[in-house]
Amino acid sequence: MARVRPLSGFPELTPRDRVVEAHVLSTLREVFALHGYGEIETRAVEPIDRLAGDSEASKEIYVLQRLNAEGDAEAKLGLHFDLTVPFARYVEENQGALQFPFRRWQIQKVWRGERPQEGRFREFYQADIDIVARETLPEHLESEVAIVMARALGRLPIPSVTMHVNNRALVEGFYRGVGIDDVAGALRSVDKLDKIGPDGVRAELAEQGVSETAADAALELARISSPDASFAAAVEDLWETTTKVEDPSDAQEQLARGIASLTALVESVNAAVPGTAVADLRIARGLDYYTGSVYETFMDGHEGFGSICSGGRYDSLVAGGGFPGVGMSIGVSRLVALLLSAGLVSATRGVPSAVLVAVTDEETRAASQGIADRLRDRGIPCEVAPSAAKFGKQIQHADKRGIPFVWFPAPDGDGQVKDIRTGDQVDADADTWEPPAADRWPGVSAADPA
RNA sequence: GUGGCUGUAGCUCAGCAGGUAGAGCAUCGCGUUGUGGUCGCGAGGGCCGCGGGUUCAAGUCCCGUCAGCCACCCCA
Numbered sequence: 001m002a003r004v005r006p007l008s009g010f011p012e013l014t015p016r017d018r019v020v021e022a023h024v025l026s027t028l029r030e031v032f033a034l035h036g037y038g039e040i041e042t043r044a045v046e047p048i049d050r051l052a053g054d055s056e057a058s059k060e061i062y063v064l065q066r067l068n069a070e071g072d073a074e075a076k077l078g079l080h081f082d083l084t085v086p087f088a089r090y091v092e093e094n095q096g097a098l099q100f101p102f103r104r105w106q107i108q109k110v111w112r113g114e115r116p117q118e119g120r121f122r123e124f125y126q127a128d129i130d131i132v133a134r135e136t137l138p139e140h141l142e143s144e145v146a147i148v149m150a151r152a153l154g155r156l157p158i159p160s161v162t163m164h165v166n167n168r169a170l171v172e173g174f175y176r177g178v179g180i181d182d183v184a185g186a187l188r189s190v191d192k193l194d195k196i197g198p199d200g201v202r203a204e205l206a207e208q209g210v211s212e213t214a215a216d217a218a219l220e221l222a223r224i225s226s227p228d229a230s231f232a233a234a235v236e237d238l239w240e241t242t243t244k245v246e247d248p249s250d251a252q253e254q255l256a257r258g259i260a261s262l263t264a265l266v267e268s269v270n271a272a273v274p275g276t277a278v279a280d281l282r283i284a285r286g287l288d289y290y291t292g293s294v295y296e297t298f299m300d301g302h303e304g305f306g307s308i309c310s311g312g313r314y315d316s317l318v319a320g321g322g323f324p325g326v327g328m329s330i331g332v333s334r335l336v337a338l339l340l341s342a343g344l345v346s347a348t349r350g351v352p353s354a355v356l357v358a359v360t361d362e363e364t365r366a367a368s369q370g371i372a373d374r375l376r377d378r379g380i381p382c383e384v385a386p387s388a389a390k391f392g393k394q395i396q397h398a399d400k401r402g403i404p405f406v407w408f409p410a411p412d413g414d415g416q417v418k419d420i421r422t423g424d425q426v427d428a429d430a431d432t433w434e435p436p437a438a439d440r441w442p443g444v445s446a447a448d449p450a
Numbered sequence: 451g452u453g454g455c456u457g458u459a460g461c462u463c464a465g466c467a468g469g470u471a472g473a474g475c476a477u478c479g480c481g482u483u484g485u486g487g488u489c490g491c492g493a494g495g496g497c498c499g500c501g502g503g504u505u506c507a508a509g510u511c512c513c514g515u516c517a518g519c520c521a522c523c524c525c526a
Contacts, residue, residue, distance in 0.1 A: 008517060060451095060524080082526090110526085115451070117519065119526080126526065308526075331526025360484080388484095395486040408485075420486075 009114070009122030011337070016350030021125075021336045023347075023444040024156055025107060028127050028330065031152040032105035035144075037129055040104050042086035045077040051085060052078070060112045062122075079111040083128040084327065088317045091132055100134040101141065107332070118341060119305070119334040130327030132317055137324040139261055142293040142313050143268040149309055149328045150273040153297065157345050157446035158335075161308070163297045164225075164280035165265055168290050168312070170235070170258025171281070174221055177244045177251035178214040184288040186210060190222050191284035217242045222282035228270070229263045231279040265293050291315045295328055305338050348443045349402025354435045355382035355417070356398040357407040362388050368409050374430040375407075380440065382407075395420055404439045 006012075013021060029039070045064050052061060063075035080086045083106050091098065107127040116122055129148060131141045146163060153161045175183045189204040196204070198219050205215040217238070224234045239255065262279055269277035285294045292313030299305055311328030339345045355375060357368045368384050375382045383403075385394045391408070398406050399420055407428070409415040417433060418425035 006517065112525080113451090114524070115522095116517095117521095121526090124526070306526080310526080329526070334526045358485090390483080391485045392482095393486080394484090397486095399486065406485085418485075423485095425485085 009116035009120075011121055011123075011333075014350065016347045017336075017340055019347035019350065019442045020340060020345055020444050021332070024332055024336055025125070025127070027155050028107065028152050028332070029105065031155055032129055032148065035103075035148045035151075037103040037105040037148070040087075040090060040106055041108060042080070042083070042090050042106070044079055044109070046080055046086055046089060048076055048078040050089060051080065060114055062111045062113055081110055081112045083108060083110060083126050083329070084130075084317075087128070087130060087327075088323075091323055092318045095134075101131050101137065102133075103129070103131045105129045119337045121333055121337075124331065124333030127330040127332050128311075128327055130325050132323045132325035134323065137313070137326060139264065139292075140268070142261070142326050143265050143272075145311065145326050145328050146265065146269045146277065146293075146295055147272045149295075149297070149311075149330070150269065150276045152330075153309060154273065157444050158299060158339060159302065159344070159446075160300045161276070161297050162300055163269065163277045163295055163309075164283045165262065165269070165277055165296075166279070166281055166283035166294050167258040167262040167265070168292055168294055169254050170262055171221070171284070173251045173254030173256070173258055174235070174239065175214075175218060177239070177248040177255060178217045178242055179245045180205075180210050180214050180218065182208055182210075186218060187284040187288075190218060190282060193219075193222055193282055213243050225278055225280040225282070227266075227275075227278045229267055229279075231266075231281065232259050232263055235259060235281070261292060285310065285312055289314045289316075293326065302338075302342070302344075308335050308338075345444055345446055348445060349404075350442070351383070351401045351403065352381040352442060353383040353401070353403050354380055354439050354441070355405040355407050356394065356401075356403045357382060357384045358391060358394045358409065359385045359388040360409060364409065364411075368407075371407060371409055371414055371430045375433075378431075378434075380435060402442075405435060 033039075048061065048063065060081055061078040064077040064079060065075040069075075087104070087106065091102065105128065107125060109123055110126050111123050113122060114120065129145055131137070131145060133141075146165065150161070150163060171187065172183045175186055180186045185208050186205060189201050189208070192204070193201055201219060202212075202215050205218065206212070210218070220238055220242075221235065224231050224238070226234070235255075236259070239252070245251070266277050266279045283294055283296050285296070290312035292315075294312035295310055296307040297309035299308060309328055309330045311326070313324075313326040315324050317323035317325050355372075357372045357375075359365050359368045365384070365388070372382045372384050385397060389397075395406055395418075398404075404419060404421055405417055406420055407415065407417045407430075408425075414428055414430045416425050417428040
């Protein structure tokens with residue numbers, strides 16, 4: 001038999017690390033549900049022609065095909081590479097059964113055939129929330145998703161986060177006003193500002209045929225940011241002083257709408273979750289279907305991790321038009337991998353058991369199992385020692401697994417339970433004894449801020 | 451998908467210029483015959499990632515491959 005080997009980009013966690021991932025997942029579910037979002041789960045596959053919207057993305061798609069398919073049969077199914085495409089199909093398919101605006105959360109694995117690196121995998125969890133409307137999507141919902149995500153992230157055992165927000169209409173209006181026609185292309189270049197610097201962006205824009213003055217204006221715009229509404233005045237000043245196209249009235253109108261929308265977003269998010277949102281006019285997002293608010297979220301002090309939660313507003317979820325919506329997505333696997341490798345979080349233990357019931361000798365194993373079952377009846381996770389080794393060994397067995405309590409049965413009664421961290425040992429009754437709430441199940445602790 | 455760096459014990463890493471594989475920690479045993487963690491003594495543990503090549507001789511040099519990481523690309 002061939003030796004087993006890891007598969008590049010398909011990581012598997014130890015039980016202890018999975019405790020961290022599971023904790024993150026359940027925390028997100030709870031916060032999403034608290035805000036009225038319902039869960040859906042979609043199938044793992046979609047027709048390839050639906051997935052492969054553009055040829056760029058299609059290179060990443062894993063296809064699904066029967067091993068013994070006819071030799072010339074073309075693969076028709078592919079694994080989804082995000083949750084937005086399947087969600088769009090789901091909404092279209094079930095529109096008669098859904099109430100709008102429709103809020104949903106969805107946490108599933110997705111697959112991308114990319115070259116793996118730390119925190120970048122080929123199979124990973126994504127956690128999405130979206131709200132879609134049938135006809136028009138009220139603007140306040142663009143604030144709502146940001147607030148829900150900010151609260152969800154706030155509940156995780158991670159450092160505080162800052163959500164950088166921008167508005168596509170604002171940027172597009174501005175760009176068109178200064179004579180940049182390929183708005184999407186320009187955005188992609190400006191998005192690289194951190195990586196390639198202002199001169200790099202200028203060079204890329206020049207290649208796209210953007211004039212020097214327009215490129216400078218775009219870079220000036222990207223420099224503006226504020227944790228409140230004061231960005232608006234800065235944008236308006238820049239607009240006044242910059243060289244514009246012959247008739248910028250349409251562009252100016254679009255710009256004004258974007259400014260108003262971004263102002264409302266920053267103010268309402270910060271009212272709900274103070275200190276979270278920053279209007280940052282450099283945030284672009286590579287995806288070109290966004291039309292309104294766009295979001296990128298960074299962990300304070302760990303900006304190098306990149307965005308851990310992002311999204312935006314789109315005018316139309318489905319190809320034929322209709323169903324405007326807004327959504328955000330957390331790359332859970334990426335986030336968890338980065339947290340673990342940076343030592344920012346750890347599980348309190350890797351096994352569920354809060355108690356190890358010791359075995360005095362094999363003749364009385366049944367008595368130990370009886371104690372364990374009575375604890376389980378009351379929802380206390382426990383296990384029975386694998387062998388009747390010396391008690392010192394049994395304590396070590398518990399200690400290595402992080403099990404905080406060892407129960408020593410006695411011939412006459414239930415015996416005693418010992419907290420092996422403190423050494424405290426007390427008489428106990430298996431029908432009434434309770435571990436502290438914090439010890440009952442494995443938990444996740446944030447690293448002490450150094 | 452393109453380019454680069456790395457791969458030696460469970461972990462972190464030494465290994466000289468090609469000359470029979472090492473340390474610390476961890477593990478196991480005993481001292482300590484039924485309540486651990488200290489200390490002392492001892493032991494086990496290696497397809498030197500995998501395959502091929504050069505050489506009298508390869509952990510060491512060359513090629514390929516796989517895996518991890520980094521930069522592109524793209525994004526979570």
